[in-house]
Amino acid sequence: MTDLLLSQIKVNDESQFGTDDYVVNLGPQHPATHGVLRLIVKLDGETVKETIPVLGYLHRSIEKICENRTYPQCITYTDRVDYVSAMSVNLAFALATERLMGLEAPPRAQWLRMIFVELQRLASHLLWMGAFAGDIGALTPFLYGLRERERILDLFEMTCGQRLTYNYIRIGGVMIDILPEFVPKCRAFLDYFEPKIAEYEDLLTYNPIFLERTKGVGVITPEVGINAGVCGPSLRGSGVSCDVRKQQPYLFYDQVKFNECLETAGDCWSRYKVRMRELRESVSLIRQCLDRLEPGPIETKLPPVLKAPPASEIYSRIESSRGEMGIYLVGDGTVKPWKCKYRCASFNNTYVLDQLTRGWKIADIMAVLGSLDMIVPEVDR
Amino acid sequence: MTNEELKTKIESDFKDKVLSATISAQKELIVVVKPESYLFVCQGLRDKSEYAFQHLSCQTAVDYPKENKITVVCHLWSYKYGHQITIKLDVDRANPKAPTLENIWKSANWFEREVFDLYGVIFEGHSDLRRIMMPEDYTKFPLRKDFADDGFIIKPN
Amino acid sequence: MLSGENIVKSVSDLLHQLYAMVGLSAFKGVLDPIVAAHVMFGFISVFVMFLVWMERKVSAHMQSRIGPNRVGIFGLLQTVADAIKLTIKEDIKPVHRDKIPYYIAPIIAFVATFAGMVVIPFDKGMVVQDLNIGLLYIIAITSFTVIAILSAGWSSNNKFALLGGFRSAAQIVSYEVPLVLSLVPVIMMTGTLRLGGIVEYQSQNHWFVLYQFIAFFIFITSATAEANRAPFDIPEAESELIGGFHTEYSGVKFAMFFLGEYIAVIVSSAVAVTVFLGGWLPPFAFLAFVPGFIWFMIKLLLVIYLVMAFRWTFPRLRVDQLMDFGWKVLIPVAILNILVTGFCVLFFGKGV
Numbered sequence: 092m093t094d095l096l097l098s099q100i101k102v103n104d105e106s107q108f109g110t111d112d113y114v115v116n117l118g119p120q121h122p123a124t125h126g127v128l129r130l131i132v133k134l135d136g137e138t139v140k141e142t143i144p145v146l147g148y149l150h151r152s153i154e155k156i157c158e159n160r161t162y163p164q165c166i167t168y169t170d171r172v173d174y175v176s177a178m179s180v181n182l183a184f185a186l187a188t189e190r191l192m193g194l195e196a197p198p199r200a201q202w203l204r205m206i207f208v209e210l211q212r213l214a215s216h217l218l219w220m221g222a223f224a225g226d227i228g229a230l231t232p233f234l235y236g237l238r239e240r241e242r243i244l245d246l247f248e249m250t251c252g253q254r255l256t257y258n259y260i261r262i263g264g265v266m267i268d269i270l271p272e273f274v275p276k277c278r279a280f281l282d283y284f285e286p287k288i289a290e291y292e293d294l295l296t297y298n299p300i301f302l303e304r305t306k307g308v309g310v311i312t313p314e315v316g317i318n319a320g321v322c323g324p325s326l327r328g329s330g331v332s333c334d335v336r337k338q339q340p341y342l343f344y345d346q347v348k349f350n351e352c353l354e355t356a357g358d359c360w361s362r363y364k365v366r367m368r369e370l371r372e373s374v375s376l377i378r379q380c381l382d383r384l385e386p387g388p389i390e391t392k393l394p395p396v397l398k399a400p401p402a403s404e405i406y407s408r409i410e411s412s413r414g415e416m417g418i419y420l421v422g423d424g425t426v427k428p429w430k431c432k433y434r435c436a437s438f439n440n441t442y443v444l445d446q447l448t449r450g451w452k453i454a455d456i457m458a459v460l461g462s463l464d465m466i467v468p469e470v471d472r
Numbered sequence: 473m474t475n476e477e478l479k480t481k482i483e484s485d486f487k488d489k490v491l492s493a494t495i496s497a498q499k500e501l502i503v504v505v506k507p508e509s510y511l512f513v514c515q516g517l518r519d520k521s522e523y524a525f526q527h528l529s530c531q532t533a534v535d536y537p538k539e540n541k542i543t544v545v546c547h548l549w550s551y552k553y554g555h556q557i558t559i560k561l562d563v564d565r566a567n568p569k570a571p572t573l574e575n576i577w578k579s580a581n582w583f584e585r586e587v588f589d590l591y592g593v594i595f596e597g598h599s600d601l602r603r604i605m606m607p608e609d610y611t612k613f614p615l616r617k618d619f620a621d622d623g624f625i626i627k628p629n
Numbered sequence: 630m631l632s633g634e635n636i637v638k639s640v641s642d643l644l645h646q647l648y649a650m651v652g653l654s655a656f657k658g659v660l661d662p663i664v665a666a667h668v669m670f671g672f673i674s675v676f677v678m679f680l681v682w683m684e685r686k687v688s689a690h691m692q693s694r695i696g697p698n699r700v701g702i703f704g705l706l707q708t709v710a711d712a713i714k715l716t717i718k719e720d721i722k723p724v725h726r727d728k729i730p731y732y733i734a735p736i737i738a739f740v741a742t743f744a745g746m747v748v749i750p751f752d753k754g755m756v757v758q759d760l761n762i763g764l765l766y767i768i769a770i771t772s773f774t775v776i777a778i779l780s781a782g783w784s785s786n787n788k789f790a791l792l793g794g795f796r797s798a799a800q801i802v803s804y805e806v807p808l809v810l811s812l813v814p815v816i817m818m819t820g821t822l823r824l825g826g827i828v829e830y831q832s833q834n835h836w837f838v839l840y841q842f843i844a845f846f847i848f849i850t851s852a853t854a855e856a857n858r859a860p861f862d863i864p865e866a867e868s869e870l871i872g873g874f875h876t877e878y879s880g881v882k883f884a885m886f887f888l889g890e891y892i893a894v895i896v897s898s899a900v901a902v903t904v905f906l907g908g909w910l911p912p913f914a915f916l917a918f919v920p921g922f923i924w925f926m927i928k929l930l931l932v933i934y935l936v937m938a939f940r941w942t943f944p945r946l947r948v949d950q951l952m953d954f955g956w957k958v959l960i961p962v963a964i965l966n967i968l969v970t971g972f973c974v975l976f977f978g979k980g981v
Contacts, residue, residue: 115788121871137792137948147605154590155614190498228859228945234692300860300944317526317551320579331551333527338554405498406530406547406558417530417547434530434547442582453792454863454947471605 112140117456119148125222126467128441130456137452142445149471157431162188162397163262165431170256172433173469175218178211179411180433181260186341187407187418188262191399199387200264201342206277206380207247207259208342209373213284214243215412216366216373219464223363224295226461227304232294239287242280249273262397264390274381281374288370296367305359309447309459312357319446320439323414324365325463329357335410347379359462366464398426413437413464437469475501478555481522486513502558510561511571517548517557518576524552528573531583533591535617540565542591542616546573563593572598590615633752633909633922665757669746677891678708683930684937691941712884720880723786730780735878735885738781741773742889745896750825752909752921763824764816767900768809771855771893775801778857778874781886785877793873796863796948803955804854804861810963811847814970815904824900828908836907843966845905847959852897853936854955857890860943861951898932906932 113136118129127148133140153172157165169180182204189195196204217240221233244254250269251259259266295301311321313329326333334351336344352368354361399422408417414436421430440463447459473481479493479501489509494502505513517525525548534543546559563570572595573580584595585604592613595601603610612619644664648654682697682705689696697704722731748763750756760766775798782794815837816822819830831837838845854861863873870876875886902908906928909921916924946954 113788115792137796147603147607150605152614155619158615193497224944228862229943230688231692231941234694238693294942295944298944300946303950304944304947315578318578320528320577322527333551338551339556400497403497404500404502404558406500406556408529408549415529419530419532419545419547421534430532430534432530432532434532438582439579442579452947452949454945 115453118145125460125465128460128465128467128470130444130460132453132456134453137454139448139451139453139456142448142456144441144444146441146471149467151468151472153472154431154433157428159427161426162399162428165428166261167256167258169433170258171468172472173411173413173416173435173437173466174255175466176211176215176412177256178207178260179215179409179416181257182208182342183407183409183411183416183418183433185260185262186409187405187420188397188399190407191403191405191420191422192397194263194391194393196264196391197388198343199268199385200389200391202380202384203265203269203389204260205342205344205347206377206384207250207257207265209377209380210243210246210277212373212412213370213377214240216370217243219366219412219461220291220295220363223458223461223464224301226457227301229295229298229301232291235287235291235294239284242283246273246277246280249276261390263393264388268389274384277377277381281377285371285374288367288374292367296364302360304454304458305363305462307356308359308451308455309462310357311443311447315443315446316357319443321414321443321463322439323410323412323436323464324352324369325362325414325436325440327352328354328361328365330355333415335408335415339408341407341409343380343383346383347376349376349379359458362462362464396426398422398424399428400424404430408434411436413466413469414440433469433472435469435472437463437465437467441465441470473553473555475499475555478557482557485520486516489513500556500558502560504560504562507561507563507570510559511573511576514546514559514573514576517559524550525557526551528577528579528583529556531573531580531587533587533593533615535565535591535615537565537617542568542593544570544587544593568593569596570594571596574598589613592616631920633755633920637755662758666747669757670743673743673746673892673895674888676895677888678712679705680891680895680933681708681711681887683933684940687934687937688941691938715884716881718880720882721877723877725786726877727784727786730784732882734777734781734784735882735889736777738774738777738889739885739892741770741777742892742896744770746892746899748824749896749899749903750828750908751925753825753828755909755922756825759823759825762822764812764822764827764900764904767896768805768812771896772801772805774889774893777889781878782874785874787877789870789872790874790876793870793876796870797857797874799948800857800861800863800951800955801855803952804851804959807847807955807959807963808851808855810960810967811844811851812904813963813967814841814844817967817970817974824903824908827904828910831907832910836905836910838905841905841966841970843962845901847963847966848901848905849932849935851955851959852901853939854951856893856897856936858894858936859940860945862940862945863948863951894933894936895929898929898936901932902928 112133115132115134117132119127129145129148131143131145153168156168166181166184169184170177172180217236221236224232247257248254250273251257251266311329313331316326316329317331322333330353332351332353337351349372352365352372354364401424403422404420406417406419408415416436417434419432420428423429444460448456475495479495482490482503483493489506489512491504491506496502517523527549528546529549530547532545534545536543541562542565544561544563548557548559561570570593572584582604584598585601587593588595588601589603589605590613645657648657648660653660686696697707700706700710745767747757748760748766750759778797779794782790815827819827821827875883878886902925909925911917911919911924
């Protein structure tokens with residue numbers, strides 16, 4: 092009997108006396124994961140050995156739904172793809188459809204689209220800033236960010252009646268023209284908002300604890316970043332010029348002046364800096380658009396039934412608040428898309444999380460996750 | 473390089489590896505490759521400095537039940553030159569198998585998991601081919617056109 | 630004249646008459662501290678409620694919000710409402726908890742910190758028990774919270790709670806060292822561990838914050854860390870560990886932890902006031918007509934406000950950075966401070 096036991100112990104030596112990983116399940120309900128992202132984290136003490144993202148908790152099969160809706164109906168669903176930056180997805184889908192069908196929106200509509208997409212970028216970055224600071228433990232910037240975001244949402248509400256899912260940018264133009272008081276209100280907001288950026292920077296940017304937590308943490312090298320498909324501000328933090336607005340200009344982005352914000356270090360702090368600088372760039376962009384806004388029609392005349400040409404396809408990209416947003420549409424000559432694929436920035440940005448957090452502490456997962464600006468609805472669609 | 477130049481260059485560089493290279497009505501260059509040379513073409517497009525397609529922007533699949541094929545579609549983008557290309561690979565619908573691009577572009581890892589999850593295309597050589605959106609014990613492939621779930625039936629249009 | 634000493638004297642006279650009426654005069658040595666402790670308990674409970682309200686108002690002010698304003702005037706009764714809600718809500722317990730530590734932990738957390746209040750002099754003679762080793766006693770008794778937190782983390786059968794418990798143990802043990810070291814120069818200069826004695830020393834000289842500013846800074850920092858307050862709140866880091874060691878606690882047990890945290894803030898702030906800011910002494914001699922305990926409360930609230938402002942301004946440190954800061958910055962500086970003070974005491978005598 093004893094011999095038997097001893098031999099068993101010998102055989103199973105490693106499995107019986109080996110050490111095991113400390114596996115922690117972050118999410119799907121967890122205060123730091125911005126929704127229902129689930130991370131299975133293997134820990135060695137406080138040190139992260141592996142981070143496995145588990146997706147799909149917010150999968151609403153939007154791509155399948157879009158295959159069974161007409162093109163204009165799909166716009167409503169695009170709002171839900173990324174509800175923090177719904178205008179961008181509206182725009183991406185509208186542009187893709189227009190390119191597929193050879194339509195073009197009138198100039199006023201284009202300028203309006205630019206104004207609203209850039210306002211949306213401001214709103215999205217503000218929310219991001221608050222959430223990022225909250226992940227690191229500073230709770231106050233969140234309220235500051237939301238305070239200004241409210242005013243942007245007020246502008247949206249004034250125009251299209253909605254504050255979160257706008258359904259504003261339509262195929263061939265925009266839903267409705269702006270009110271006469273929109274332009275002065277928008278300008279007033281920009282004048283009010285620009286000094287506020289300095290306030291956020293005072294609170295966070297050179298805060299020693301903030302620097303300690305973000306500098307050198309989660310470095311994306313340009314090679315790894317490009318290869319892993321990281322895009323948008325997250326990749327620009329590594330010094331790669333990847334702004335679709337510059338690379339493949341859409342709307343009138345080639346007619347306005349703006350700088351592509353690049354940082355070189357590739358750590359959380361650079362990504363933070365890129366977004367903070369983008370706030371200023373967006374403000375100047377909106378000003379230029381407001382200056383060039385001229386009266387005119389806001390919608391092209393669409394055919395009564397919107398049909399895609401048979402066997403046509405388009406892959407159209409825009410720069411959403413989170414990075415490259417691509418829409419792949421395949422038309423089959425009917426009123427419904429045969430295939431509709433959303434290429435979302437968050438999906439690829441979340442992929443690198445494992446690489447970035449290995450060997451770091453558990454608290455750094457939150458910092459890195461926050462700095463990548465991932466949004467779960469966009470990952471899961 | 474314009475799309476036309478790119479097209480002639482690809483046709484000469486990958487002469488017997490490409491089934492067709494066309495410029496669509498939407499002015500996109502679409503290249504259909506032979507299954508056996510899929511990896512070779514992709515590797516060449518990434519590594520050759522005159523193409524420099526470093527960025528796999530999007531990878532997905534389209535289901536064509538009538539033609540009995542699933543097309544794996546890759547959209548590549550070159551940060552260096554700013555051009556875009558669409559790579560297509562047709563796989564058999566009954567036995568969909570394609571080589572993995574994971575070793576060329578890391579981003580293909582999750583894209584291919586998604587295509588596997590929603591279309592059932594098996595990527596050979598993939599390091600971690602699991603379902604990504606649907607539950608792990610799910611058996612169907614929802615984005616196929618003949619997909620039917622209990623209480624949720626859609627006929628292909 | 631209205632002063633703490635007179636109030637205490639008249640109240641105790643009244644009490645002694647009461648004892649005589651029921652024939653318990655022989656036990657007045659035992660009964661006096663019991664009554665005093667109860668008075669202290671009542672005061673602390675109300676004060677914590679006020680502090681919670683104050684914290685919410687301070688944070689609201691810093692975040693350009695309004696804060697609680699519905700329950701009672703200025704929302705003052707908000708905490709009462711919260712307390713009622715906490716006491717009547719269902720007590721949810723994890724099934725596989727380790728029963729005894731799970732129940733004992735909140736009690737220790739509360740009692741250990743509360744016991745520290747016993748030696749704090751609110752005014753001359755206005756103290757529950759002015760121990761001659763008062764400072765040592767406070768340091769010793771408040772360290773008991775680590776047992777509470779560790780056993781809470783362990784017994785909850787929750788990985789996050791355990792991580793929080795471990796973090797907390799490491800943190801409190803590390804920050805105990807600079808905390809004590811920062812008080813050593815003061816003891817060297819005064820030659821007493823009695824808190825009343827330290828204040829009396831300051832009444833003859835200047836406040837210690839003038840002599841020992843570095844020690845004051847180290848003390849406030851490590852006291853904040855010791856009380857698990859932001860930016861050192863890693864044991865309960867919300868964004869990482871959900872609730873840390875008290876993730877699995879609800880209802881009254883959670884309230885005990887909550888109370889314990891605030892009492893820890895009060896105790897450490899009270900020690901800071903007593904040791905460095907002259908306790909009940911007025912800032913200027915001509916203001917001496919204001920009773921000492923009022924000065925004490927004003928100073929106490931100011932220090933607590935400072936600690937609250939930390940919380941709503943700074944991000945949270947990472948666990949290894951926290952340890953680095955404690956061991957590599959605070960402790961060497963504190964030791965250096967002791968050395969310099971030692972030389973000063975040696976050459977210039979105790980009075981500096």
